[in-house]
Amino acid sequence: xxxxxxxxxxxxxxxxxxxxxxxxxxxxxxxxxxxxxxxxxxxxxxxxxxxxxxxxxxxxxxxxxxxxxxxxxxxxxxxxxxxxxxxxxxxxxxxxxxxxxxxxxxxxxxxxxxxxxxxxxxxxxxxxxxxxxxxxxxxxxxxxxxxxxxxxxxxxxxxxxxxxxxxxxxxxxxxxxxxxxxxxxxxxxxxxxxxxxxxxxxxxxxxxxxxxxxxxxxxxxxxxxxxxxxxxxxxxxxxxxxxxxxxxxxxxxxxxxxxxxxxxxxxxxxxxxxxxxxxxxxxxxxxxxxxxxxxxxxxxxxxxxxxxxxxxxxxxxxxxxxxxxxxxxxxxxxxxxxxxxxxxxxxxxxxxxxxxxxxxxxxxxxxxxxxxxxxxxxxxxxxxxxxxxxxxxxxxxxx
Numbered sequence: 001x002x003x004x005x006x007x008x009x010x011x012x013x014x015x016x017x018x019x020x021x022x023x024x025x026x027x028x029x030x031x032x033x034x035x036x037x038x039x040x041x042x043x044x045x046x047x048x049x050x051x052x053x054x055x056x057x058x059x060x061x062x063x064x065x066x067x068x069x070x071x072x073x074x075x076x077x078x079x080x081x082x083x084x085x086x087x088x089x090x091x092x093x094x095x096x097x098x099x100x101x102x103x104x105x106x107x108x109x110x111x112x113x114x115x116x117x118x119x120x121x122x123x124x125x126x127x128x129x130x131x132x133x134x135x136x137x138x139x140x141x142x143x144x145x146x147x148x149x150x151x152x153x154x155x156x157x158x159x160x161x162x163x164x165x166x167x168x169x170x171x172x173x174x175x176x177x178x179x180x181x182x183x184x185x186x187x188x189x190x191x192x193x194x195x196x197x198x199x200x201x202x203x204x205x206x207x208x209x210x211x212x213x214x215x216x217x218x219x220x221x222x223x224x225x226x227x228x229x230x231x232x233x234x235x236x237x238x239x240x241x242x243x244x245x246x247x248x249x250x251x252x253x254x255x256x257x258x259x260x261x262x263x264x265x266x267x268x269x270x271x272x273x274x275x276x277x278x279x280x281x282x283x284x285x286x287x288x289x290x291x292x293x294x295x296x297x298x299x300x301x302x303x304x305x306x307x308x309x310x311x312x313x314x315x316x317x318x319x320x321x322x323x324x325x326x327x328x329x330x331x332x333x334x335x336x337x338x339x340x341x342x343x344x345x346x347x348x349x350x351x352x353x354x355x356x357x358x359x360x361x362x363x364x365x366x367x368x369x370x371x372x373x374x375x376x377x378x379x380x381x382x383x384x385x386x387x388x389x390x391x392x393x394x395x396x397x398x399x
Contacts, residue, residue, distance in 0.1 A: 002047040003067070004035045006094070008101065009054035011140040015148050016233040017181040020054045020140055026235035027060050031067045040094040049094050051087040051101060057148050059135040059155065060235075061123045062086070072116045073097065073109060076137045085137050089113055132159065132376040132394040149233070153177065156232035159393045160305050160312045164322040169225045176222075177230050187234075188241050190227035191248070194220050198252045205256060208263035210332045214325070217256065221322055224249065253321045254285045260328065260341055267338045277345050284348035288319065291355040299362050302374035304355065309375055309389035311358060319344070319351035 005028050010021040018026075025036055033050065043049045050066050052058065056076075066074065066086050074086040084101040093110040100109060109115065118135050133155060138148060153174050158165070180190065197220035204213030227245060231237040258278050261267070267274055295304040305315040317323050324344045331340025366372050379390055 001090075002035070002044065003033055003050070004037050004043045004047055005033045005050045005052065006037050006040050006043075006098075007052050007054045008098070011055050013140050013142050013145050015057060015140065015145065016152060016177075018234060020057065023235055024052055024054070024058065024063065027058070027063045028067070030060075030235065030237070031064045033067055040091075040098060043091040043094060045091050048088065048090045051089070051094070051098060053085050053101065055140055056085050057136075057138045057140050057152075058086070059137065062118070062121070062135050062137060065121055065123055065135075069116075071113050073100070073113055074116050074118075074137070076118060078139070087113070132379050132381075132390075134381055149178075150174070152233045153229060156229045160315050162318070162320055162322040163316040164221070164326070165225055166316065169222055173222065173225045173229055176226050177233060180226070180230050181234065185230075187227045187231035187236055188238075188244070190223050190230060191241060191245050194223040194227065194245075195248055197223065198248060198256075202252070202256055202259045205259040206263050208265065210260070210263070210328075210337050213260075214329055214332060217325055218329075221325065249321075250289070253324065254282045256321075257281050257324070257341060257344055260337070264338055264341075272342070272345070277341060280345050281348050284319070284345075284352040287352040288348070288355050291352070291359045295359055295362060299359075299366060299372045300374065302376065304358060304362070306374040306376055307358070307362060307372065309387070312375075312389060312393050314354065318355075319348040324348070 005024075007021055007024050010019060012019070015023065028036065028050070037043060037049070040049060040051075048070055050063075052063065052066070062074070063086075066072070066088050070088045070090070072088055073084050075082050076085045087097045087101060089097045089110060093113065096110050097113070118137060121135055123135055136151065136155075138144070138151070140148065153170075157170060180186075197216045201213045201216035201220060204210070204216060224245070227241075231241060258281070261274050261278060272280075292304055295307075300307060305311045305318075324347065327343040327347065328337070328340040331337055331343060362372050375389070376394070379386075379394065
């Protein structure tokens with residue numbers, strides 16, 4: 001059965017530079033819907049159609065759910081009443097359903113179509129962003145434009161990540177994303193600038209200019225946050241951009257650490273030779289990444305850092321780039337850059353050991369017949385008494 005989409009009206013209010021119609025077209029395209037019709041009469045008899053109201057801002061997950069689930073009408077709160085926001089029906093039911101969406105007081109719905117509400121949709125856990133975030137459908141008005149942009153930005157942010165990305169970057173990143181939208185910069189433009197800073201920081205480290213290298217490095221990590229958020233809020237993600245960004249992120253950290261070591265005229269690694277330090281850093285880094293990959297492949301698609309709350313807490317400080325840059329920055333400011341590299345070495349090895357233990361524990365749990373599932377999936381959003389982990393990793397306040 002061929003699938004079409006019809007957007008009911010539009011809103012002149014632009015959210016992150018996009019009209020409601022254009023945003024929905026991009027989301028629908030990403031969801032696999034290529035044919036948008038202005039008149040539902042154009043939908044062939046053997047087809048089905050997704051109907052979306054243009055005056056509402058939809059969480060991308062809601063649109064994806066509507067595309068994948070035929071025979072439903074989505075009801076959402078609208079002030080003191082409820083109204084229908086979206087539907088997925090066969091062609092012969094399209095005209096009747098469209099009338100119902102425009103006149104929600106109509107009591108009869110097409111045969112075989114069921115009514116769904118947001119709180120019943122099982123899409124709160126965002127696997128890609130490692131977070132629990134209930135889906136939303138909100139009215140678009142000039143008065144709430146800023147709040148909607150803030151909501152979309154929060155929605156685009158990872159829930160489980162390092163401490164710098166989680167608590168330091170959100171406010172300035174949102175401002176920079178706004179400037180990128182204003183001046184027409186695309187995510188790949190930001191990623192290319194980030195790549196330039198990766199190379200620049202590495203060269204500065206190799207020549208022993210650690211202060212300038214750290215400045216370039218921290219700016220790169222900030223832009224690494226900006227490009228992803230810009231791509232999500234403008235629905236401008238691409239396969240090339242995704243792999244381009246992730247390959248850069250994956251490869252450059254251990255190279256930075258090696259170049260940091262090469263820039264030293266005098267070294268003191270607690271009795272370890274520079275070669276041993278480099279070997280431990282690279283090996284520990286690779287082992288940590290392999291553990292994450294093994295868990296993701298054989299134990300849980302949510303990833304090792306979402307398995308239990310302790311794993312989510314550990315992700316805040318695990319030996320990824322930003323926590324290691326903190327160690328290097330502190331050591332440089334204290335006048336002991338060699339001890340900064342030694343600290344990165346110790347922490348990288350310690351992190352890998354912790355991850356190996358967690359991986360073995362997960363395999364033991366699986367072999368014993370127990371579930372290896374994310375703790376996010378067991379969150380009760382209606383509970384008034386939530387543990388600290390729920391408050392920390394499922395809510396973002398970016399004012």
